[in-house]
Amino acid sequence: MTDQHPSTPDEALPGEPSGGVRRARAALGRAVRSTLPGRGEARRAEERTLPEATVARLAVYLRVLSVLAEQGVTTVSSEELAAAAGVNSANLRKDLSHLGSYGTRGVGYEVAVLVDRIEGTLGLTRRLAVALIGVGNLGHALAGYGGFATRGFHIAALLDADPARVGERIAGLTVRHSDELPAVIRELDIAIGVIATPAHAAQDVCDQLVACGVTSILNFAPAVLAVPDGVDVRKVDLAIELQILSFHEQRKLRPGGPLEDVG
Amino acid sequence: MTDQHPSTPDEALPGEPSGGVRRARAALGRAVRSTLPGRGEARRAEERTLPEATVARLAVYLRVLSVLAEQGVTTVSSEELAAAAGVNSANLRKDLSHLGSYGTRGVGYEVAVLVDRIEGTLGLTRRLAVALIGVGNLGHALAGYGGFATRGFHIAALLDADPARVGERIAGLTVRHSDELPAVIRELDIAIGVIATPAHAAQDVCDQLVACGVTSILNFAPAVLAVPDGVDVRKVDLAIELQILSFHEQRKLRPGGPLEDVG
DNA sequence: AGTCACTTGTGAATGCGTTCACAAAATCGC
DNA sequence: GCGATTTTGTGAACGCATTCACAAGTGACT
Ligand SMILES: NC(=O)c1ccc[n+]([C@@H]2O[C@H](COP(=O)([O-])OP(=O)(O)OC[C@H]3O[C@@H](n4cnc5c(N)ncnc54)[C@H](O)[C@@H]3O)[C@@H](O)[C@H]2O)c1
Ligand SMILES: NC(=O)c1ccc[n+]([C@@H]2O[C@H](COP(=O)([O-])OP(=O)(O)OC[C@H]3O[C@@H](n4cnc5c(N)ncnc54)[C@H](O)[C@@H]3O)[C@@H](O)[C@H]2O)c1
Numbered sequence: 365m366t367d368q369h370p371s372t373p374d375e376a377l378p379g380e381p382s383g384g385v386r387r388a389r390a391a392l393g394r395a396v397r398s399t400l401p402g403r404g405e406a407r408r409a410e411e412r413t414l415p416e417a418t419v420a421r422l423a424v425y426l427r428v429l430s431v432l433a434e435q436g437v438t439t440v441s442s443e444e445l446a447a448a449a450g451v452n453s454a455n456l457r458k459d460l461s462h463l464g465s466y467g468t469r470g471v472g473y474e475v476a477v478l479v480d481r482i483e484g485t486l487g488l489t490r491r492l493a494v495a496l497i498g499v500g501n502l503g504h505a506l507a508g509y510g511g512f513a514t515r516g517f518h519i520a521a522l523l524d525a526d527p528a529r530v531g532e533r534i535a536g537l538t539v540r541h542s543d544e545l546p547a548v549i550r551e552l553d554i555a556i557g558v559i560a561t562p563a564h565a566a567q568d569v570c571d572q573l574v575a576c577g578v579t580s581i582l583n584f585a586p587a588v589l590a591v592p593d594g595v596d597v598r599k600v601d602l603a604i605e606l607q608i609l610s611f612h613e614q615r616k617l618r619p620g621g622p623l624e625d626v627g
Numbered sequence: 628m629t630d631q632h633p634s635t636p637d638e639a640l641p642g643e644p645s646g647g648v649r650r651a652r653a654a655l656g657r658a659v660r661s662t663l664p665g666r667g668e669a670r671r672a673e674e675r676t677l678p679e680a681t682v683a684r685l686a687v688y689l690r691v692l693s694v695l696a697e698q699g700v701t702t703v704s705s706e707e708l709a710a711a712a713g714v715n716s717a718n719l720r721k722d723l724s725h726l727g728s729y730g731t732r733g734v735g736y737e738v739a740v741l742v743d744r745i746e747g748t749l750g751l752t753r754r755l756a757v758a759l760i761g762v763g764n765l766g767h768a769l770a771g772y773g774g775f776a777t778r779g780f781h782i783a784a785l786l787d788a789d790p791a792r793v794g795e796r797i798a799g800l801t802v803r804h805s806d807e808l809p810a811v812i813r814e815l816d817i818a819i820g821v822i823a824t825p826a827h828a829a830q831d832v833c834d835q836l837v838a839c840g841v842t843s844i845l846n847f848a849p850a851v852l853a854v855p856d857g858v859d860v861r862k863v864d865l866a867i868e869l870q871i872l873s874f875h876e877q878r879k880l881r882p883g884g885p886l887e888d889v890g
Numbered sequence: 891a892g893t894c895a896c897t898t899g900t901g902a903a904t905g906c907g908t909t910c911a912c913a914a915a916a917t918c919g920c
Numbered sequence: 921g922c923g924a925t926t927t928t929g930t931g932a933a934c935g936c937a938t939t940c941a942c943a944a945g946t947g948a949c950t
Contacts, residue, residue: 417907419874423867427849441927450851454909454930461929469928470916486870487877494869501771505764506865511849515866516873556872579879580872582865586690586774588713596875598868602769602845603778604686605861606757607749609819609843610779611682612859614750616842680937704897717900717939724899732898733946 418459424449426482441472488516495521495554497569498561507534520552549576556580563587681722687712689745704735751779758784758817761824770797783815812839819843826850
């Protein structure tokens with residue numbers, strides 16, 4: 365009734381939909397105890413490799429949980445949370461079970477505990493610094509977007525190659541020239557690069573980021589980025605999303621299509 | 628070497644996740660001959676349900692193929708195309724085989740034929756009309772974005788609830804009040820709704836779209852949308868993408884993590 | 891015409907992810 | 921205390937997707 369679409373394969377496409385991250389060898393070694401000491405008796409789990417699909421959903425759960433917390437809800441069952449997140453409840457329980465046993469049978473989960481656990485798992489306690497490269501149309505919207513700060517990130521630098529744009533102040537930051545990229549990355553300890561340049565510049569910018577040691581990239585340019593092993597790229601691609609919708613739209617029109625079955 | 632990440636679960640998410648579309652029953656009836664008559668002798672396939680993951684990748688192939696066509700390349704092997712798209716070549720061949728046999732053994736695929744076939748499959752020959760609801764920061768960027776037109780879509784209407792925004796002209800269109808949504812949808816034969824309102828308004832707008840018969844929605848607001856069966860929702864969620872990157876970033880730092888295996 | 895090098899298309903194998911279904915906990919009411 | 925009720929956590933079944941590996945075409949060259 366309320367599925368949402370899974371990110372598509374590997375970018376949610378190659379990478380995408382919106383889907384998995386470009387990860388190298390999957391390192392299936394024995395589990396290593398986590399850093400964060402689980403408080404109380406429950407300290408198991410937070411082990412090795414969380415399934416990629418689970419990681420993506422955890423972020424969704426976190427969003428839903430934040431809303432619940434705001435509303436003063438303190439406890440939630442897997443059924444309720446799953447409905448709100450648009451997933452199957454068994455799926456949700458299995459996801460959460462990867463983090464350990466934080467639910468109470470017969471009762472449900474404590475919202476605050478879950479938020480804590482998920483934030484810890486996703487590494488959101490560290491507030492990573494983000495650099496945005498390409499401050500055009502889209503870049504301006506992103507730069508002014510409050511969603512970064514409220515979701516565990518800190519937009520620390522804006523960069524553009526166009527001298528006319530350098531010096532402009534947006535949301536408290538001054539646009540710097542992209543030649544300064546290496547310096548900026550080191551100075552500000554940038555962990556994530558967001559690419560919002562035209563497609564033809566994207567690979568170039570990506571290479572520079574990688575050369576400076578950035579291993580996490582979010583790409584808005586419609587280009588497939590090649591990166592070495594160990595670097596994670598996720599892409600947001602408007603055209604691909606629309607084309608997927610177009611495919612299904614076409615299907616709906618066809619006689620014998622899925623709609624006929626419904627009635 | 629050049630994987631990209633798959634969309635996450637239903638938001639690929641999520642999934643993307645970014646990932647799959649919210650499809651109802653999967654209708655596994657017997658195959659129905661397609662409308663478009665395959666030219667020449669090859670007319671098989673274009674059958675029923677293409678795997679969701681394949682659909683997402685087809686859009687990527689199409690992008691890569693367009694670039695190749697521009698460069699004057701007329702023929703491409705699965706190995707080359709796969710490398711350019713960041714996928715495994717066997718995967719690519721299997722994807723393409725779903726459309727029929729359009730390759731030549733020992734040679735490869737004709738770029739023009741492939742472009743044709745994929746556009747047909749994705750329904751891009753019809754140039755669907757898109758309505759954008761919420762013309763704020765992000766909405767402005769989207770409205771001014773050339774990528775719609777060049778990728779098979781026609782942005783036909785801009786709507787906003789803020790009277791101060793109504794009447795504004797952007798990219799040749801005048802912003803209309805969102806009360807007019809039903810009229811606009813019927814007049815302009817809107818097939819796809821793009822939601823770029825704040826999260827708290829998203830479900831409302833979504834409901835209106837659905838009530839007006841729109842069955843394909845692209846949602847930029849950080850909210851999980853509930854829709855009836857038969858309606859496809861895809862979401863683009865910046866925070867989720869960043870949080871997935873954050874997770875992997877954290878993993879990289881951990882002793883015993885995947886990087887240690889590489890060297 | 892025959893060989894060689896190349897590349898597609900696809901069965902089979904494997905892996906990943908979701909869903910089912912139920913036993914094991916926990917609370918509540920009596 | 922105890923049984924009824926609720927809900928978690930998870931083994932097992934299932935289905936989808938990726939990858940392997942190779943037989944079957946195709947063109948080029950001789
Ligand atoms: N605008 C949208 O809504 C939208 C939507 C989806 C995708 N995109 C994609 O996002 C990207 C940006 O879109 P836009 O509309 O903002 O384009 P834009 O042309 O307005 O902005 C691009 C900016 O990148 C800068 N730039 C160019 N080369 C650079 C380099 N090497 N280093 C640093 N900066 C550089 C330019 O100076 C410019 O300011 C494009 O690839 C576009 O396809 C945009
Ligand atoms: N700006 C970004 O870069 C960015 C990035 C990712 C996600 N988002 C999300 O996209 C959405 C829009 O972001 P934004 O920065 O453009 O916000 P914004 O506040 O600048 O724009 C929102 C617009 O929606 C309009 N609106 C509000 N309620 C409406 C309704 N019921 N019907 C029609 N229009 C309505 C408002 O009048 C406003 O013009 C938000 O949900 C935001 O979280 C934005």
